[in-house]
Amino acid sequence: MFIGHHAVAFAAKPLAPRVSLGTLFAAAILLDMIWPILLLAGIEHVRVAPGITAFTPLDFYDYPVTHSLLAVLGWSVLAAIVYWLFRKSMRDSLVVGALVLSHWVLDFITHRPDLPLWPAGPNVGLGLWNSVAATVVIEVALFVLGLVLYLRATEARDRIGSIALWALVVFLVIVYVANLFSPPPPDQRTIGFAGLAQWLFVPWGWWIDKHRRVRG
Ligand SMILES: [Zn+2]
Numbered sequence: 001m002f003i004g005h006h007a008v009a010f011a012a013k014p015l016a017p018r019v020s021l022g023t024l025f026a027a028a029i030l031l032d033m034i035w036p037i038l039l040l041a042g043i044e045h046v047r048v049a050p051g052i053t054a055f056t057p058l059d060f061y062d063y064p065v066t067h068s069l070l071a072v073l074g075w076s077v078l079a080a081i082v083y084w085l086f087r088k089s090m091r092d093s094l095v096v097g098a099l100v101l102s103h104w105v106l107d108f109i110t111h112r113p114d115l116p117l118w119p120a121g122p123n124v125g126l127g128l129w130n131s132v133a134a135t136v137v138i139e140v141a142l143f144v145l146g147l148v149l150y151l152r153a154t155e156a157r158d159r160i161g162s163i164a165l166w167a168l169v170v171f172l173v174i175v176y177v178a179n180l181f182s183p184p185p186p187d188q189r190t191i192g193f194a195g196l197a198q199w200l201f202v203p204w205g206w207w208i209d210k211h212r213r214v215r216g
Helices: 003-012 021-028 030-040 069-087 090-110 132-153 159-181 188-210
Strands: 045-048 058-062 154-156 212-214
Touching: 003 021, 003 090, 003 132, 003 159, 021 030, 021 090, 021 188, 030 069, 030 090, 030 188, 045 188, 069 090, 132 154, 132 159, 154 159, 159 188, 188 212
Parallel strands: none
Antiparallel strands: 045 058, 154 212
C-alpha cells in the first residue's frame, strides 16, 4: 500500500494533536523508509516479476528486517520508546508505536502472501493487489477519509499552511497515478533509490505542521 499509509498518518492527528504531522508520517511509513536503505545495502531483496500481482510487478521475496511481523513489533516498540524519550507523553508515544504497526496491517491486507510472520517464518497476505480496481477504490477512500479527519482537526495559520498541505496531496496523487501507468522498474537498485523519496514526507509534514494549528 502507498497513500493508504499517509492516510493513517493524517487520521492520527486528532488522536495526538501535539504530534507533528512529520512525525506521524515518519511512523506510518517507517518500514518503507528503512526498506530502500536495506535494498541498497544488499541486506534485503526484491525482484521485478511482471504479473505477480495486478497492481505491482514487485516480488517482495526477502524483507524480514523491515516487514516481518516480529521485527515490526520491535520497530513499533522502539519508535514509541524513542518518542517517549523526547516528549515524555505516554499517549502520544502509543499513537506513534501504533502507527508503525499499522503499516504492517495495511500491507497484510494488500500484499500477496509474502509478509513473513517472523524471519524465515510462514508468509501471509490477503492479496488486495490482485485487483487494481479494488486496490484503488479502497486506498483512495482511505486517503480521503484520513485527509477529511486531518482537515477537521487542524486549520491553516497562514497561506503556507494551505499551500504546503495541498501541494503534498497533489504530489501524492500524481505519484500514485503515475505508478499505475508506468512500466516496471528495471532493477533493485532503481527501486531502492526511488524508495528513498519516502524520506521527503517527513520534512514536508513538519513544514505543513508548523503552518497549521489544531482547531480549538
Ligand atoms: Zn511496506
